[in-house]
Amino acid sequence: MMKRISMIFSVGLLVLLTSSLNLSAQNKVDLSKIKLPDGFKISIYAEGVTDARSLSSTPDGKTVFVGNRRRKNVYALTDTDGDMVADRTDTIAKGMKTPNGVAYHKGDLYVAEVNRILRYSDIMNNLDNPKYEVIYENYPTDAHHGWKFIAFGPDGKLYVPVGAPCNVCEPEKEIYASITRMDPDGANMEIYATGVRNSVGFAWDPRTEKMWFTDNGRDMLGDDIPACELNYAPEKGMNFGFPYWHQGDIPDPDFGDKFPRASFIEPKYKFEPHSAPLGLRFYQGDMFPAKYKNNIIVAQHGSWNRTLDAGHIGYQLRFVQVEGDKVVGSEIFASGWLDQESNKGWGKPVDILEMPDGSILVSDDIAGVIYRISYGK
Template structure:
């Protein structure tokens, strides 16, 4: 583990207002967060991105720009109230704080908060502290905004499984204040004796002895979830198994209504497809929770959020926006897009493409892969891309 050189730092917070020409005459609020120089600070204001923004197709009056370049392997994002964006990585092993210092709508600075961690994909921010999920442990950077120059962490829990197959984790805090942590299946398809595999767990990080409990079962590999702001129910994406052909099974969007539910893996996929290896052991499909929506085979839906901002047109309010990372072994690639769905109670419907173009369909080559989506305070949408090493920002203006 590398520890970063200590430097003193004084943090100043300023709020700058930017006017966006929205049809509703709304004014969106852009945030700035100014920081002095320190050893782990990098200027990325002039960083170049190898991207093809002119190929990204969005609905009318939407625009996409590069918000931050030089963020290698950018994966899950979490945002502080001040607009500081924390970014995990999977292959890079680093965790970043990415900052728009002058409030111009583009990031100027990144702080390297940690290096050489084991697949620190997951990041979550709560009560001033940054939580990071590695394969087998959860770590915490206390009072992180006042310690960007000298980040140190403590171990919250270090007894998650060490298997790296589906070992990277997406994490977030639920409305109950608990930290939710998935534990993927340690394989493509297998039946594990340890109930913690193929689950989503949760823990009270403020208890004297934080210990995960298995919240739900039968989840092959979830790398994205959020809570419906209307009902408080949890929704999550799940990546379907491989090696059953190009079009089977569908990846899933699932809806949790109570603890202890089982979503089918490894016995049933997409609600109705019996697994050829383990299906006979699992009983009828009716014993399991069927997906609320089928996402397409091998599209790898990852980060998802309920849009709550006011920048986008009103029809986007409460829609789920999902990043589909894209297939890795399908004969014709699928995914590499953002989609949106309507959620009404327990029903998800009307999936539509929101952003496309990271995949050249004719050449079957991708130049980018969306991973996570997060909403800035002004209602614009950030999209991380682990292939291009950037974070995009999507804005809307009717003019």
């Protein structure tokens, strides 16, 4: 009897192990699907990072902080042996309200929830027992476009977007559809730019120290309009048109007659409509070919509401060349996350982070991984 039970247990264990292996194989990311320019290669920096969104790191690149939008946690991923693969995970925060944004600054980790900004002081010496203080808590509580990307600018201030609480509307408060900034201690919060529907990424040109940001266009005007935007914001006080004008030259059906087109700043580049450009970085390393130096790589997250006939769009990385305040070139840098036959995306790029060696990391909130893209002849 015991022998029979043992056999049943062994067979059951074998089935369980086989099922687990098959499940793992089915869920494993197939990197061969990703198309890159000659000389580039892609690998996995971290896997099993559910809903991986915004990225930031310590200056040495050994620890990468990851925010997320749905899972309420913030993680620190550490590469302890220098092989460019994370092998240690610390959970910095649990139970947060959409902690999408993370920014490491002078030893402290900043985390953005929907309505407040947290600071974890001296984070690297407190990974085992992280504690935060609330430095600002007066942002709106609306969940619609409430998730936030954050970053420190060359002026030492923390920049924080506030999305529109709707697809398209005239918000009652000026704080909506804006990009704000504040001191590192949360003081002196002010509005930097307005008319910004939903920015989930911005960066500063290392040559000019001027801001560029992505903005997601409104929905429900059709498959092919309006374009998503890449905008240039060199100074405080600029208005980029939402909700009155879209992509710089399309008046909104409900609000476009309230102000003339010339009242607003037009985008410097128009992405594919509904392609959802999110994180962007100016590449500053020496690993990639020279043409990438001081130019932009953008994560296009991918569409959600285009019709089946039109097909989904985005699910890629785009390279954008800039000179001063102008875009002078653009091309697809990485693609393959969208399966063309099924019209389904198996992965969605979110944010980009340059590492000290010149490679870049790319988060994917659908596949649950962080990729590393490197170059070598």
